Amino acid sequence: MRNLWIICRRELSSYFSSPIAWLLLTMYSILFGWFFWNYLGNFVVESIEMQMAGQMQPMNINEQIIRPLMLNTSFLALFFVPLITMRLFAEEKRSGTIELLATSPVRDIEIILGKWLAATILYVWLLVYAGINFAFLFAYGHPDWKPVLIGYLGLLLQAAALLALGTFISTLTKNQIIAGAATFGVILLFWVFSWVSSYDSSTWAQVLSYLSVPVHYESFGRGVLSLKDAVYYVSFIFIGLFFTARSMESLRWRS
Amino acid sequence: MITVTDLTKRYARTTAVDRISFTVDKGQIVGFLGPNGAGKTTTMRMLTCFFPPTAGTATVAGYDVFTQSLDVRRHIGYLPESPPLYLEMETDEYLRFVGRLKGLSGAELETRINFVCDRCNIGDVKKKLMGKLSKGYRQRVGLAQAIIHNPDVLILDEPTAGLDPKQINETRDLIKSLAGDHTIILSTHILPEVEQTCEQVLIINKGKLVATDSVHNLQARARGAESIVLEVAARSGELSVPMVQQRLGAVAGVSNVTSKGQDDQGAFFEVESRKGQLVRGDLARAVVDAGWDLNELRPAAMSLEEIFLQLTGTEAAAPPPETVSPPESSAAEPAAPEAQP
Numbered sequence: 001m002r003n004l005w006i007i008c009r010r011e012l013s014s015y016f017s018s019p020i021a022w023l024l025l026t027m028y029s030i031l032f033g034w035f036f037w038n039y040l041g042n043f044v045v046e047s048i049e050m051q052m053a054g055q056m057q058p059m060n061i062n063e064q065i066i067r068p069l070m071l072n073t074s075f076l077a078l079f080f081v082p083l084i085t086m087r088l089f090a091e092e093k094r095s096g097t098i099e100l101l102a103t104s105p106v107r108d109i110e111i112i113l114g115k116w117l118a119a120t121i122l123y124v125w126l127l128v129y130a131g132i133n134f135a136f137l138f139a140y141g142h143p144d145w146k147p148v149l150i151g152y153l154g155l156l157l158q159a160a161a162l163l164a165l166g167t168f169i170s171t172l173t174k175n176q177i178i179a180g181a182a183t184f185g186v187i188l189l190f191w192v193f194s195w196v197s198s199y200d201s202s203t204w205a206q207v208l209s210y211l212s213v214p215v216h217y218e219s220f221g222r223g224v225l226s227l228k229d230a231v232y233y234v235s236f237i238f239i240g241l242f243f244t245a246r247s248m249e250s251l252r253w254r255s
Numbered sequence: 256m257i258t259v260t261d262l263t264k265r266y267a268r269t270t271a272v273d274r275i276s277f278t279v280d281k282g283q284i285v286g287f288l289g290p291n292g293a294g295k296t297t298t299m300r301m302l303t304c305f306f307p308p309t310a311g312t313a314t315v316a317g318y319d320v321f322t323q324s325l326d327v328r329r330h331i332g333y334l335p336e337s338p339p340l341y342l343e344m345e346t347d348e349y350l351r352f353v354g355r356l357k358g359l360s361g362a363e364l365e366t367r368i369n370f371v372c373d374r375c376n377i378g379d380v381k382k383k384l385m386g387k388l389s390k391g392y393r394q395r396v397g398l399a400q401a402i403i404h405n406p407d408v409l410i411l412d413e414p415t416a417g418l419d420p421k422q423i424n425e426t427r428d429l430i431k432s433l434a435g436d437h438t439i440i441l442s443t444h445i446l447p448e449v450e451q452t453c454e455q456v457l458i459i460n461k462g463k464l465v466a467t468d469s470v471h472n473l474q475a476r477a478r479g480a481e482s483i484v485l486e487v488a489a490r491s492g493e494l495s496v497p498m499v500q501q502r503l504g505a506v507a508g509v510s511n512v513t514s515k516g517q518d519d520q521g522a523f524f525e526v527e528s529r530k531g532q533l534v535r536g537d538l539a540r541a542v543v544d545a546g547w548d549l550n551e552l553r554p555a556a557m558s559l560e561e562i563f564l565q566l567t568g569t570e571a572a573a574p575p576p577e578t579v580s581p582p583e584s585s586a587a588e589p590a591a592p593e594a595q596p
Contacts, residue, residue: 003356006352006355006356010344010352013344014341014344017343017344095337095340095342096338097340099300099303099335100333100335100353100356102305103303103305104328104353105326105329105357105358106356252305252307253306253307254266
């Protein structure tokens with residue numbers, strides 16, 4: 001446990017001492033802000049129009065801003081996860097520092113968990129920065145805060161699952177670009193698996209669409225806490241880290 | 256301190272290390288010598304638990320590298336071929352990280368950091384990003400991280416590779432000063448390094464251990480039959496090389512005489528005698544009696560380099576005359592005067 005923290009802290013300080021963390025924070029804030037700005041703008045214009053038309057239908061911030069924002073920003077993970085995970089092991093393999101870690105009195109699983117945790121904590125930072133936008137909603141309106149929290153939990157679980165996948169792919173190569181590109185490709189595939197369900201209802205198609213990542217985010221995005229989707233993400237994390245551990249073991253046997 | 260028995264590492268098609276066995280006593284410095292690709296790094300990686308052996312066993316500080324890997328790792332310091340530095344970190348931040356990984360904490364950690372910085376002479380770059388350090392400094396930081404937890408065993412993979420001559424000397428002195436407290440295995444393909452730093456040598460070639468002995472014994476062993484180099488000159492006129500050869504060959508106990516070329520000073524000959532026979536005096540007398548001058552007579556001590564080539568069987572080309580009798584040869588002086596009439 002102590003070793004896990006040592007690894008995690010070094011990893012985080014490495015993210016933040018290079019431009020990568022700051023670049024990702026900036027990009028994520030800009031994109032999330034742009035989404036927010038547009039939904040908000042839409043909401044404001046619509047409510048003014050309604051007032052002018054004299055209709056007094058209630059406008060709902062949760063339904064018209066928070067829900068679409070949560071649903072539509074979830075796909076940002078597709079671009080940000082590979083950028084975060086690509087260096088995790090690939091860089092250590094290239095620079096030779098993996099020899100230091102692998103010959104230190106530290107278990108492989110502590111190394112893997114430490115690195116994955118650092119990546120997840122960085123992602124939490126992205127979400128926290130983006131969350132500043134919500135402060136404005138709470139300052140000037142009275143939205144229900146629970147869907148925001150549940151949506152955030154969903155974004156975090158989804159990201160943690162994809163980060164585990166990215167961590168695994170990063171152990172397979174010493175080239176960061178390859179690790180990043182492969183992670184992007186595989187995540188994209190997990191994104192579109194569910195397409196098959198639109199025309200095919202065989203078991204095969206059902207399994208594929210169950211594996212699809214965004215399908216499990218829908219209820220979180222709507223503000224509904226769904227245990228079965230949470231189980232999916234947690235299993236995804238577990239399998240991803242399990243494969244990482246096997247990959248690191250085979251690294252020891254093969255290299 | 257280190258016991259290796261039939262250690263083997265096989266890859267899909269090749270055998271990188273083939274059943275090597277050796278032991279290293281506490282406090283010794285052992286040189287692990289071999290051409291590139293001989294299996295030095297592979298052996299070291301098995302000892303440091305970077306990967307497990309295919310067959311055979313090794314114990315380090317009393318722990319088995321396979322079954323008690325974490326205990327072994329606690330007792331070794333390892334400097335891989337390229338120092339494992341995180342270039343985006345500052346030196347002291349890095350040493351703190353490694354120290355923690357090896358189990359140090361609190362005041363003890365800080366004391367050890369100061370100690371290794373002092374020992375490895377890196378105090379002035381403590382607050383520098385390691386990406387900005389020169390090769391020599393990086394190597395020393397690598398050494399510092401290897402000794403930070405005061406390990407019983409130090410394993411150094413080509414610690415002087417890529418350094419300039421001054422840095423090489425500094426690093427060697429540092430390594431020598433570390434012996435005693437630590438048992439050290441260092442690998443190299445540079446022979447003088449072994450002659451200078453190590454007490455014992457393990458020579459490895461194509462995955463097999465071809466020799467293991469002290470540096471001194473190894474030189475004596477490879478010499479085998481005594482071999483003597485003579486420089487003979489004519490008092491006047493031309494020297495007949497075949498005649499000298501014939502004359503030297505007639506001396507009792509001489510088994511072989513080879514001509515090693517000629518320059519304007521005289522002609523060189525290498526004389527091999529049967530083991531245990533001292534023929535130097537007879538050789539000198541034979542030359543002088545024939546009316547020639549004996550300019551030089553010395554035992555042809557094999558350099559470790561020649562032993563190495565002999566043992567590994569690579570590039571067995573005959574050494575050029577310059578190697579046989581270098582102009583600044585100091586070995587010649589004690590022998591020559593006693594031979595002069």
